[in-house]
Amino acid sequence: MTSEPPPTVDALCELLASLAQHAYGEDLDVLAHSLQTAAHAERSGAADDLVVAALFHDVGHGLGDPTEWGVLDHSTTGARYLARWFGPTITEPVRLHVQAKRYLVATDSGYRNRLSRASLESLRLQGGPFDEEHAARFARERFAADAVTLRRWDDAGKVPDDEVPPIEHYRPLIEAAVV
Template identity: 40%
Template sequence: HRSLSTALAHRSLSTAFVQPALRPLSAEDASDVEAVVDASARRLFSLFERHGSSDYIGEPMSITEHSVQTANAALKAGETDMAVLACLLHDVGHLCGLEAGHAPGMGGCGTPDHERIGADFLGALGLPQDIAYLCHHHVGAKRYLCATVPGYQERLSEASSVTLQHQGGPMSPAEVAAADADPRWPLVLRMRRYDEAGKDPHAAATSPRDFEAPLRAALPASVVQQLDAAAASPLAYPLSPFASGYASSCVETCV
């Protein structure tokens, strides 16, 4: 066992998260990338605007309120734009479940496997893989802390305790060892701290749109990187035809 402060300690992330550089683009390619960026950004904000007012898995707030509070906590802590955006989008899988019309699972506390659904969705829209990674592993952070920090599980909210049982419970020793070996893991744990801070029903209301500029700035290089990967191999299509069409279908309808 370890203390919570030790578990959340910063570690050098210089080699853990590397943002791709945007290569020079022709006018035609730049126009295509701009269209994907615009469609993806509008797709994400449309999800919040259409479904974000839904209750946040048993907590006294909406999904949008929780997401924005989590992002603001990361921003206040001095995290990078990438980490702040991951905090904003970490529960987008719940919004995807609502859009699909799925009844809440996990004891009525949201979309099962929402972390994987959200990560797949973000990757399909061209978001940086680091953001998708953080989204995918934010549930694992809770499981890790329950396994390694004495008393942590007992301090979970009722809703978080319910979902834990549907998410695999505390990590096994082998899972903890694998997490400890990942240089990205300290940031995942810090995200959990911001996730917990984002549950204040009395916090001043702000909007996901407050983060639109950094979101649009993060997209072009990762979109180009994924499209380049797709062009390099007939077997590689990180931006699948289905996903691209799914994003583009909202160009006229997203607000």
């Protein structure tokens, strides 16, 4: 993968589009979910880079070996891939969004009840809730707050047939974010 030349914005959009073929145990495909997550970010008035992070946060599901619940290490796989074109304001929330779930389950008492079945199943396989030490370590990450915010949009973006803007809507933001 690392020997490939950098893709253009077109190729990044194509990779996103290919996520329509990926299931991850939810009632919608990974592309529909990614577009909903980005729409939540945009509606919340998030910084442009965090909207782009929301759009690409699950791109690792298209880059690894899927289980019934998708690619379990998709956050690190995706962040590593994206790091060739985007800076840490995008790659770090992506890298940390699975850790943010483990952190929120440990620190927000009502959070677990709001998780989908697939998220609960993958949580178990991803190591379960953080213990106190891991939670404290996560909280010290520079982009922990952005990762937690992204995680909440991620959890909300799982509504089958929700009408949200398409990939092309985000092209100017993607172009501006490529470093």
